[in-house]
Amino acid sequence: MGGIGRRGFLRGAVVGGGAVAVSGGLWQAAAGAVPAQPGAGPYGGPAGADANGVRLPAGFTSRVVARSMQAVGGTGYVWHAAPDGGACFPDGEGWIYVSNSEVPVVGGASAVRFAADGSITGAYRILNLTQVNCAGGATPWGTWLSCEEYDLGMVYETDPKGVNAAKSRPAMGRFKHEAAAADPVRKVVYLTEDQTDGCFYRFLPTTWGDLSKGTLEVLVGTGPGPVTWQKVPNPQLWLTPTRNQVAGALRFTGGEGCHYAGDVCYFTTKGDNRVWAYDAATSVLEIAYDDDLVTTGTAPLTGVDNITGTSGGDLYVAEDGGDLQINVITREGVVTPFLQLEGHTGSEITGPAFSPDGSRLYFSSQRGTTGVVLGTGGVTFEVTGPFRS
Template sequence: MEHRSLSRPPAAGAGALAFSGSLWRGAALTSAALTDLASPYGPLGPPDAGGVALPEGFTARVVARSRRTVTGTAFTWHDAPDGGACFPDGTGWIYVSNAEVGAGGGGASALRFGPGGNITSAYTILSGTSRNCGGGATPWSTWLSCEETAAGHVWETSPWGGPAVRRPAMGRFNHEAAAADPVREVVYLTEDEPDGGFYRFVPDAWGDLSSGTLQVLAAGAATSGTFTWEAVPDPGGSPRAVREQVPGMKAFDGGEGCHCAGGAVWFTTKGDGRVWRVDLLGGTYALACDGGVAVPGRGPLARLDGIIGSSSGDLYVTEDGGAMEIRVITPDGGVSVFLRVSGQSASELCGAAFNPAGDRMYFSSQRGTSGSPSGGITYEVRGPFRT
């Protein structure tokens, strides 16, 4: 059911952008520059009882499991947890998580934490949608939940619950992630197709996503160069798909995560294991990391999924399968493993997000040890993250 209003608490802060990270200092890297520097956190220790290997000083705990009651609540956690984000909530915070379940069984749920990290409640914030995969938070503290279907919508919903609103002006396509840019007052969008586009939505009024202009990045076939933003004639995508409407659109192989900070936006493509950097000030794009190149002792970055940034400027990238790792890319171009999950090779890591203090990271293993959507596990990692 589509609702016409969106509930927002008057005291809500600008959650997602509190830890959007500084402007990444590294220039776009060529494949030859990709290095396997020692991790800024040191080597991984042995896996813990849950199969999570972490550097010294870090610990992990399970905060939710699919089809099980969340500890301290009466709420049952959803299947196939996917994209997520954290929002300030008084002296605590809220972690929201999508459900990548099809046929109207998708949506999103929330975990509410007290100041000490204890879970105080859990609840649904969106239901009745399909394959809610990625998404993104807004500066006005709402969650954009994106449907990964051929005619998928972006849904805007509140982390505190209440009515959700469909945003058709943001286009109907195989949505993945969204990243808000308060400087240019736009929202960037990725598309999970082998020939997908990279989009931006320019709302008529910042803070109101009900109307505006959908544009797509247009450029040549090279891995770097200049670009322009071209308007999509029919964001509804019928009868012609959105990605087929602009002849000069640059195609990207399976757009996934998206992160905006300072004068740049990064996004990942899982088809070729790449991290792209769009220079919003210079009007150029280039590879930030060519993951198809094997890193000595690590192998290539396989099937990249989400990407987030920390206040230190580090980028954290999750893997869809592969070695089931979260890797960190530092501003000097080093690529290293931050954590690894063993015994879950039929799953994927997703939904990484930092709490407001930056000392806890949340993420999910979408199918857990069972390899089934019903086996999803959502984790919290705590430790001395770089600030």
């Protein structure tokens, strides 16, 4: 079909004919389910902006955790520019939030440590002198995979506590990496690629828990429906880019965020404004959200980017542009705005991640209110409230 770019075909196949169910997590487990549709969310819509310029539902509050090029409160550590992908990790009775820096040459990643009451107890560097660190993902063994977004970019495995030195993982491929998500059941790591004709990959380490060796595979098929995987012949040193080494590899228009839960890997593509759902148990690829497949009202989610989820099965999708919102796609199949930033029109929302207990949501405005390309005005936020489990 040339596959997945032909929206007219997909509208007829998914909406007119009834979608193939996406199993493993959200509403798609019900037969005949269609991609998420607008509706009322579990918290009500965002109210007026608070003192931090964040519009939130009733019962939720925000605070600023860090600002680019300024010391993180009480630590003396200067927060990096252009904060991007992030994740949270348990740390005794507290937790750690890590964040990438999407700038050339000195990108890397930093971390903020929190006590059990949410107070900041430290901030520090966990990765140095890497380039354009965009998104990434957490591993089940407690490390952060920081992904470089350029043609020969690599994945770096880092220690959120800042104790162990970061290590490059070239076996995971050299390409324009975006995000990663670990699947502990099949013992693989899924990877997105931010190219207009990019691919979706999985890495099978020789030994689970050791990413230094293994096999990189690419998703192959003709569009939504059954798919297979094929080995990428030369993932590290190549004359032909990884995305062009396997005939029949599925193409995606700008791979972005990636999140695994309950046998399903959800990933976003910005060129067609979609959230995809790969059911790893059945090897079926389907569409969880597409603004062109909204059948009633106005599509609330545009400019899809980073994605995360809750233990209860809700997805939270950040916007790059759009209305500068984080939208929730509920487990009931409703897509609706959760929060919105005011005065950040030249920015994008990045790095959404929940604290280990699910009570706090962290995210950044990469360029803040200044809109400066290198992100020197970036702001990292925390939202606290009655998130449902």
